[in-house]
Amino acid sequence: MKFFLAFTSMMMSLSIFAQDIDCSSYNPKFYPNKSLDDIEKVLSRYEHVGRYPVVGKTTCRIKYSTKDYEAxxxxxxxEAGSAKVSVESHxxxxKNESPxxxxxxEKLTTKENFIVSDDEHNFTSKCDKVxxxxxxxxxxxxxxxxLYIHQEYGLNASYLSFxxxxxxQKDELDLMLWGLEDLPRGMLPLEDNRSFVKMQKGMTYKMYSGSGGCVGANAELRFFDCLWNNFGSDLNRMAVLAHEVAHFVGHKLNADNSSEWEDLSGWESEMSFENYDLKTEWSKSEDACFFSTxxxxxxxxxFAEAFVAYRYVADEYKKECPEKYQYLRDKVFNGIEFTKDKKYCEKRDQVKFELTRSQKIQMFLPF
Structure with missing residues (x-):
């Protein structure tokens, strides 16, 4: 592609559809070697894959009650089968509890970077079960x-820890669990005790705090005010979670910076210094396939957008970007697919993700 759509806000949806474009103003000199159909196709892309309408039909929409989670x-x-122990913690x-x-x-009640005993959380309680x-x-x-999120996904959602x-709030966590349950069982955890927290009101992602941009979450899996105030629908918020989980997965598996992945879009980088800061400028091949700007x-x-497309826009992504689809299928999802014919949501309880030997090795390689 020879052009890039820039937007004032990072997280706004591109609301242009192909059928709404005024084609009478099309001038070939601005888009050499591109047909009108090509131009319409690119302009119809959303800024984020999560804004595609089909996402609402491909999510499994799993929701459990409190009693369900307790069970x-x-x-x-x-299933762990460990002998019960009696111990004091915080x-x-x-008494007679699972180790x-x-x-x-202990992880949910221990502060991040815990150093001195004065910082320890201690409670007065008659409870003898976790x-x-x-x-x-x-x-x-x-x-x-x-408790379930940590036990199942290795994610620490405790405000006491960070x-x-x-x-x-219950409804907020149900939304997060909706997104997590859309992943194949076993894909997480990839790391024990990874942060998964809602930040205090007024907090923003420091990288963009001065730019006026609205950042709902980051790859550290920390969620900000903007997510609840500026994203319109729960479906959009769930898609933000999927995007950030994709960053986490891509980083842990070294799947988002591999030469194989970069070659699929012809990514090349050029580094420079600007105001004593090291800057990286990326360029891509003109015919690279993307599903979002x-x-x-x-x-x-x-990678993060491709991950979301593979999960939620699978049929279209497989058709339009077959090489990237194959990479995600073989190197990230290990053969698990979400196209309509696979009926993933109907069979999700029988689908089990397992890390390959290569992925296990990659997780211990330096980045």
Whole structure:
């Protein structure tokens, strides 16, 4: 492609559709070697894949009750089969409790970069079980969800663990779980105790704090005010989660910066110094296939948008960008597909993701 659509805000949807374009103003000299059909096709792209209408039809929309999550926690703990222990943690005396659940409780109640004992959280409670304790600390509905998210995905959603974090609301966590449950079972965790927190009101992503941009979340899986105030619908917010999880997965598997991935779009970089800062400018091949304008920013954003397209716009992505589709299928999702004929949502309980030997090796290679 020989042109790039720039937008004032990073996170606004491109609302142009091919059928709405005024084609009478088309002038070939501005788009050499491009047909009118090509121009319309590119202009009809959204800034983010998550804004494609089909996403609302391809998400599984999984939603469980608090009791469901409690049952899932108990079931997985039973499968672990560990001998029960009695131990005191953060002032709470647990009796005949699962050692795995106690370890999770300790992570949920220990501050990030914990150094001195004066910073330790201590509680006064009559609870002697972890489930009881997290309900008391985080809330009757939020506590079981936070415990489940750590047990199932290795993600720490506790405001007690991270600076400037806030406690979740039940509906907010249900939205996050909606997105997480759309992933193949077993894709996460890729890292133990990864942050997964809602930041306090007024907090913003420091990288863009001075630009006026609206950043809903970042690749550290920290979620900001903007996500709840400026993204319109839960579907849009869920898509933001998918995009940031894609960054996390791509980084851990070294899948978003591999030479193989960069070659698919002809990515090339040029580094320079500007105001004593090192800048990287990316260029791409003219015929590279993208499903969003934001994906044209650099290889990492290309990967994150491709990840979302592979999961939620699978049939269209497979047809339009077959080489990238194959890369995601073979190198990231390990053969799991989401095209209509695969009926993933109907069969999701039987679909199990497992890391390949190559992926396990990649996770321990330097970046």
């Amino acid at each position: 899932k926690i108990a079931r997985k703990d039973k 002032g709470i005396k647990f 795995e659940l106690i370890k999770i409780f 489930l009881c304790a997290v309900k008391e600390i985080f809330g009757d509905d939020v506590g079981p969800r936070i 600076r400037d974090a806030d406690n979740w 934001y994906g044209q920013t650099n290889p990492a954003e290309d």
